Amino acid sequence: MSVGRVAVVGGSIAGCAAALAVARAGAGEVVVFERAAGGLQDRGIGLAVHDRRYAELEAAGYLDPGIPWVRLTSRPWIVRDGGSRAGRRLGALPFGFRSYNWGSLWSALRARIPASVAYERGTAVEQVLPGPGGAVLRLAGGREERFDLVIGADGYRSAVRAATRDATVPGYAGYLAWRGALPEEELPGLAGAWARDEAATVAFPGGHMIVYRIPGPGGSGTSANWVFYAAPADPAHALSVGDAAGLPPDRVPEALTAHHRAVVDAHFPPYWQELVRRTPKGATYVQPVYDLCVPRYGEGRLVLLGDAAAVARPHSGSGAVKALQDAAVLERCLASAGSPAEAVAAYDAARAPVGRAVVGLGRRLGRAQVQGTPAWEGMDQTALERWWKQASEGEGRFGGQALDGARRG
Numbered sequence: 001m002s003v004g005r006v007a008v009v010g011g012s013i014a015g016c017a018a019a020l021a022v023a024r025a026g027a028g029e030v031v032v033f034e035r036a037a038g039g040l041q042d043r044g045i046g047l048a049v050h051d052r053r054y055a056e057l058e059a060a061g062y063l064d065p066g067i068p069w070v071r072l073t074s075r076p077w078i079v080r081d082g083g084s085r086a087g088r089r090l091g092a093l094p095f096g097f098r099s100y101n102w103g104s105l106w107s108a109l110r111a112r113i114p115a116s117v118a119y120e121r122g123t124a125v126e127q128v129l130p131g132p133g134g135a136v137l138r139l140a141g142g143r144e145e146r147f148d149l150v151i152g153a154d155g156y157r158s159a160v161r162a163a164t165r166d167a168t169v170p171g172y173a174g175y176l177a178w179r180g181a182l183p184e185e186e187l188p189g190l191a192g193a194w195a196r197d198e199a200a201t202v203a204f205p206g207g208h209m210i211v212y213r214i215p216g217p218g219g220s221g222t223s224a225n226w227v228f229y230a231a232p233a234d235p236a237h238a239l240s241v242g243d244a245a246g247l248p249p250d251r252v253p254e255a256l257t258a259h260h261r262a263v264v265d266a267h268f269p270p271y272w273q274e275l276v277r278r279t280p281k282g283a284t285y286v287q288p289v290y291d292l293c294v295p296r297y298g299e300g301r302l303v304l305l306g307d308a309a310a311v312a313r314p315h316s317g318s319g320a321v322k323a324l325q326d327a328a329v330l331e332r333c334l335a336s337a338g339s340p341a342e343a344v345a346a347y348d349a350a351r352a353p354v355g356r357a358v359v360g361l362g363r364r365l366g367r368a369q370v371q372g373t374p375a376w377e378g379m380d381q382t383a384l385e386r387w388w389k390q391a392s393e394g395e396g397r398f399g400g401q402a403l404d405g406a407r408r409g
């Protein structure tokens with residue numbers, strides 16, 4: 001089967017992976033439309049990919065060992081405790097992940113897209129008009145183009161999703177994520193504060209901060225990538241953020257910066273306070289946490305992928321993995337189906353349950369780690385393991401589902 005002319009809307013992680021997928025599946029022509037005019041490589045910070053999910057995605061040809069990464073194995077949970085500079089460790093949970101610099105991962109995917117694929121930067125899709133056997137894209141400036149298949153890889157505010165029957169919208173989870181990165185050489189000095197393979201987690205009432213090392217930009221050196229989750233002091237402040245991709249540092253409202261600093265001062269052990277304080281304001285972003293899951297990953301000749309289809313809270317550790325898996329499964333479905341309709345149906349059947357499971361896990365972990373935090377101080381290794389088991393139990397696997405859909409791995 002030839003899928004004919006394919007448009008991919010969005011050229012971030014999901015979009016690059018989708019372009020690779022449809023090109024490999026034998027599409028006649030592939031065009032990627034990316035709204036951002038510049039390269040995306042400088043805008044992201046860090047992300048983590050579960051070891052087993054990495055192995056599957058390497059075998060499927062979406063990731064490769066040449067992309068700079070840092071091995072993580074353990075996640076100590078830390079609380080403030082009297083005079084201890086690094087804090088007191090409650091215990092540690094296994095954390096078998098590879099950490100990446102977002103920009104390097106995106107650049108590697110972008111470089112994998114065959115030269116036959118057109119990647120149009122600075123081109124926003126304003127409207128998607130589905131019709132029999134295809135869809136017309138209305139682009140900024142009034143240009144219109146018809147495609148046989150349109151792939152929505154355009155993130156949480158997807159224009160492609162808006163053209164589907166359900167037009168599902170994201171729901172604000174009630175709290176924010178502050179993100180930052182500090183180059184390794186600027187970390188406060190304290191021998192043994194945290195090992196290179198640790199994803200240290202500072203816990204406090206109403207939230208936590210996870211910190212792990214990532215490769216620096218372009219793979220040079222390492223940086224400490226931190227993400228701090230808490231509700232804003234005034235719920236109205238969250239509305240000023242709005243954009244799930246995150247506010248750039250120069251647009252973060254002062255009230256949110258002040259709240260972040262106040263929580264850190266009140267609850268963090270001195271070493272971790274210092275780590276946050278040393279992070280320049282120019283390297284600190286804020287984003288609201290959202291939940292989103294579409295009932296259908298495909299409809300007619302429209303397909304949704306990555307964050308356009310499902311946004312799971314970052315605690316699930318699966319945002320990039322889910323997007324790459326979506327692409328890998330779409331490739332298989334397109335390559336093996338007898339018609340585009342059959343391929344879209346097979347893709348939907350395979351991926352919609354995965355999206356639901358991961359979003360559900362993100363909600364449960366958000367409740368346990370932010371919205372209904374336990375009395376951390378009284379916990380030890382046994383209590384920590386019990387709490388984690390309860391929080392993560394149910395549908396959805398930490399770090400992402402197995403690529404073949406089985407509940408294993």
Ligand SMILES: Cc1cc2nc3c(=O)[nH]c(=O)nc-3n(C[C@H](O)[C@H](O)[C@H](O)COP(=O)(O)OP(=O)(O)OC[C@H]3O[C@@H](n4cnc5c(N)ncnc54)[C@H](O)[C@@H]3O)c2cc1C
Pocket residue numbers: 009010011012013014015033034035036040043044045046047048102123124125126153154155156157158159245305306307308319320323
């Ligand atoms: C610049 C950027 C930085 C990020 N940084 C991090 C990070 O540091 N850590 C982390 O864990 N996750 C980060 N993310 C989120 C992460 O990439 C996603 O959660 C995950 O990888 C799935 O990505 P996605 O491609 O589905 O969605 P996204 O990464 O959100 O990409 C959507 C893309 O679609 C484009 N787009 C949207 N609407 C249109 C339109 N109408 N027409 C054309 N193009 C459109 C956007 O410009 C964007 O490039 C970042 C996302 C972006 C865009």
